[in-house]
Amino acid sequence: MSIVDVLVVGAGPAGLAAGIEVAKRGGRVCVVDRNLEPGGQLIKQIHKFFGSREHHAGVRGVDIAVELLEEARALGVTLRLGWEVFAIRPGHAVDIVQAVADDTTGSAGNAPTESFDARSVVLAAGAEENALPFEGWTLAGVMGAGAAQTLINVWRVRPGKRVLMVGAGNVGLIVSYQLLQAGVTVAAIIEAAPRIGGYGVHAAKIRRAGVPILTSHTILRAEGVECVEGAVVAQVDGTWCPIEGTERRFEVDVICVAVGLHPNTRLALLAGCRLVFSPALGGWVPLHNAVLETTVPGIYVAGDAAGIEEASTALEEGRLAGIAAYERLRDVDAEGHAEIAAIQRRLDDLRGGPFCAGIRAAKSALQTAGETPCPAT
């Protein structure tokens, strides 16, 4: 049993930032991630980030990952890569199992496990892509937009020759652009809503590349025997129902689904944290207060696991959660805490503007609800 001050689940921007803050303060911290390559979603973000200079604006996500990792390693943050957390027991005892064997001659049933005794835990395991069930959705070649992004930007492999992208939020727009950069044709982007949900500038660069965006369109079915060979779409009316006679077939071998993300809440549930349903934050999310503590004292949450936002906010929340976890801050201790105040200001800047109105309201509502935390059960 290893003893740490803070055990962080997930080595993405939130988790690494949390680990860095703990290590800066001289704490013992271990960051656990099932992937052998750390960096979370940053390692596939090849576009330049928005925000301002202090938010790494203009820097490509992949380069931010490199910086974070160098900093974490230099500070002595322990990384356990290829391992998964499967239990968080009161106290907090954290159990991990090897997810990726060093050699696959071992049997999966006997994968090694280890346990940690952690004063605090930061849950930063990110999110999962939403599924969109439609006829033929299980064919090989139907994948998440994030999955396609992993293939092209991390594995350097094209998922196919021609893609239909379902969803015109930022993920659908950005991944479509990156598919073009990877030499893949994007036949069209369809969006069920009457308006494009993502940023205008992302839509603009895909439109001038000749990719049509069809709003008020849904996918009816994927066609093929075992693999995608085509996709049939149709226009929808004001009640989201397909309009007869508007069917149109695209000859594609890949269908990317970009219909949103939801926070990974399994560990929070296992640990007894109370969840609330917040559509603006992507669905079920652990109830948390202004210092990102859940309803279980000593368990904090950060990044997409605390509500679907962006890498830049994940980084800031990770910093906040790392500080709070190490110093065992409760909500009230944040008053007058200069570093927390600075992080909160940067978060407020990133959450400004009309696109983030829903997120601001949702985070504020959570924090009001969290003022009277539930007693740990």
Add this chain to the structure above:
Amino acid sequence: MPGNLSQDGYLSLDELESAPGVPAHDRMRRGPVAVVECVQEIPCNPCEAACPHHAIQVGTPITNCPVLDAEKCTGCGLCVTQCPGLAIFVVDLSRSGETAAVTLPYEYLPLPEAGELVDVVDRSGEVVGRGRVLRAATTPASDRTAAVTVEVAREHGMHVRGIRRKEVDGNGHDR
């Protein structure tokens, strides 16, 4: 979100006319000038820091749309490759021979070469004519975003925002 942008994904000329980052026509006729086609309130301001002449202002909050001071702008084009949204162009309507020069950000392979003739496209991706590439290059500061300057018919100066990409295979070679 302005109407055309939210439905079709690109700005109409009407929407552009009222944008604070778009200079007046007569300024474009005097020489190269930046055209900042950014009209939504998103937290983003690298354009402000990119300009050595302080011609682009965002201020606080950083969700403000960028405002172009067209008199301070020299059309140097440094902003073109710094905008994460690839939404800034340089347009020069002062050239002789009924041509205009448009500098646009470009992040595809193959990078076109100076002298090459290309199909030029408008914001909707439609080919509007042919153009001659004057320059195409990245710099260390541009961080792999190339600035491509293409000579087009003068009446296309406020329309051309891209070049038609060639179909390429996994090696970056033309199919």
Add this chain to the structure above:
Amino acid sequence: MRIEQHPILGPLPEAREVTLRVDGRVVTAREGEPIAAALAAAGIRVHRYTAKRSEARGILCAIGQCTDCAMIVNGVANVRTCITPVADGMVVETQRGVGRRSEM
């Protein structure tokens, strides 16, 4: 299907070649990449068949969360090929159903 040149990522870095056997067929891979990457590069899209209706499944999430990419690797079933790196001489088989091969 490999992306040899990329405008942002640059040229594909050098990597040692390793050899896999996938359902008896020789597939070359790049050292360090996940098994699923080598399969995708070789145009292999079906990883397994479901237990009840024998329906084909391939990559869905690509980050180790959904298990649609699971295959039998060196005799071990339910290996998530999207997060498991290749090794020289590795034997990869299309999985039918769930559980150990010997139990099917």
